[in-house]
Amino acid sequence: MAALEDPETFARAKRILIMGGAVRVSGNQTPRAEFNIYADPDAAAVLLDLTKASRASTALGQMDISLVSLDVTSKHTLTQETWRKFSYDLVSKGKTFEKMVELTGTAIFGCHDPLTIYTLLESKTVEWETGLDIRVETDGKWTRGETVFDSRGVVKLTPGQKAIVRDNGGWFSGEQKNNVSILRDSHADGDAFGLKLLEGIFL
Known part of the structure; x- marks a missing residue:
């Protein structure tokens, strides 16, 4: 991986946009995992780990990473x-x-990759949800590749605050928290997205 082999060069990337993940919806490869994350969950876990605030003082620094996940892409279809x-x-x-x-x-079919490109072309109109603690399951027999999001509504500690007893996995910890953005809304007509896509290609 570029991040591990050449962190100095990798750190020059201002932002990383990933078509992948199923945060609040079911997966398309397994009940819990989206195809791209499932294909290499270890690499995905390394990338999302780079969003921690504690990474700011490292060679790579804290990376800006966004997911265009099935939560939204599956609503943009081609018939x-x-x-x-x-x-x-x-x-x-x-x-x-x-x-x-x-x-x-x-x-x-969902227009997963085209929608990812769309977010770059229409960056002023799409809406992102930021600061989410999203992690990747790398070992689970049934959940390998799942993008895990803590939906319990607990308040995260800020870096330096005293840790909570029995915080399994560091989900309350501000220092262990990932800070990932996901696409919330494209503000495009999902049902007509495939039509608009092909019109742009052929007309």
């Missing part, structure tokens, strides 16, 4: 009907969409 409208006369061989339907059993 088979829309796909056929634009691709019917262009595709002479192969049926990509039909193959995807065959493999997944669904005829509506």
